[in-house]
Amino acid sequence: MDTIYKKIEKLTRVHDYLNPDIVREKDVKLGLRNADGSGVVAGITTKGRVDGYQKILKDPEKKIYEVTSIPGKLYYCNYDVENIIRIVEEKKRFGFEETAYLLLAGELPSRRDLIKFTQELARRRALSKTERQIIMEEVYNDNQMYALHSVISHMSRTDEEPESTDLDVVCRQCINLIAKFPTIVAANYNVLRYSKGFDLKIFRSKPDLSIAQNFLYLMHGEVPEDEEAHIFDIALILHAEHGGGNNSTFTVRSVSSAGANTYMAIAAGIASLSGYLHGGANESVKAMMKEMKKSLKGRDSEREITAYLSKLLEKKAGDRTGKIYGFGHAVYTVSDPRALILKEYARRLAGKNDELDDYYLYENVEKIAVKLLSERNKKAVCANVDFYSGFVYEMLGIPKEVYTPIFAMARVVGWCAHRIEQIMQGKIMRPAYVQVSNKERKYIDLSDRR
Secondary structure (H helix, E strand, O other): OHHHHHHHHHHHHHHOOOOHHHHHHOOOOHHHEOOOOOEOOOOOOOOEEEEEEEEEEEEOOOOEEEEEEEEEEEEEOOEEHHHHHHHHHHHOOOOHHHHHHHHHHOOOOOHHHHHHHHHHHHHOOOOOHHHHHHHHOOOOOOOHHHHHHHHHHHHHHHOOOOOOOOHHHHHHHHHHHHHHHHHHHHHHHHHHHHHOOOOOOOOOOOOOOOHHHHHHHHHHOOOOOHHHHHHHHHHHHHHOOOOOOOHHHHHHHHHHHOOOOHHHHHHHHHHHHOOOOOOOHHHHHHHHHHHHHHHOOOOOOHHHHHHHHHHHHOOOOOOOOOOOOOEOOOOOOOEOHHHHHHHHHHHHHHHHOOOHHHHHHHHHHHHHHHHHHHHHHOOOOOEOHHHHHHHHHHHOOOOHHHHHHHHHHHHHHHHHHHHHHHHHHOOOOOOOOOOOOOOOOOOOOHHHOO
16 A cells, blocks of 8 residues: 555646746736735735835736735734734733723723623633543543534534534624633643643632733642733733734635534634644744754854754754744735734843843844744744744743644634625635636546556
């Protein structure tokens, strides 16, 4: 049987190879990207907007644009996320619940509505007996994204109307998922630890805690300090939404457009986020930095850091992929606003935890990597949100196994908001693919084939 596998693999390499000249000839937008790197407009949304460059029309007749890099901006329902976080910080309150309401409803809640919404989320945190049983079935699933996908896909078993696409039902399902995701992520991890020989410790949610506080409590068994909980809350806000074009949200919208139920649509988003090109880069950053620290004689030596990063690019160090993890983005060019915000909180936590040496190493790597990559790619490259998020989570005592599930725990808000919007728009997604060749092949009888 091995020989037939090898033959099929060999044939796929021949027949599935795509000549770049054909792509240009047929004007195909591979990856839904234009030739200048900007995204092909495939939909419209009221939820998130991501700005990393501006297009200036130079020739109206030929529709020629000049693309200019600008500092990155992120907006939720046209509110600048940096302003949301600044106000939340000033008022010393938790903002993830308010962000969830904004993205779902399209407007900021009144004080009364925020209280009611927060109470409803807290009420729905607890898992039913069936949901707990589903989680226990994942006891030997080392990959926490696989476990999360499995649990969410099976949650339709606990819903009386799992197939309904009526908006009132979908809104209920979405609020239920937003509430339960942190409980599921924490329970999945604690069940995994149990499979490794540790005592099974699954804590009951505390309804008087914010989502950020409650998750850290579920992970550690202790109510976190306010400062740490606030930093985690801000990390959740930053990951909650990123426009309709990111791969996982686009996947949720595509599956939703087919009339699939809420659980299948959200499970599809989790599947997308599990891909190494989308959601798991902060784990790769942590591994890269750990290996780098072993190799450097002096952490503050720009010469040594430059030499090591150059080896990474030459596939002579690290995982030999030729990548410096935590840099570059499909939209952001000059800067990723999420990375800038998390960088400041990383500095604060590092000072508090006596880890400033590590922070300064991250800072130096960022400066040198941006220079190397920008020169290499002949365009602006910046650190992205993944470069500092893993470092922040590590200092909060969060294990690396749940870094990407935390991403999903926050992004489920955006997924749900886009699912609702897609159902409202009511049109199935059906992009066109062109075939490489239109030349018809003559069918050959089986007896005449070699």
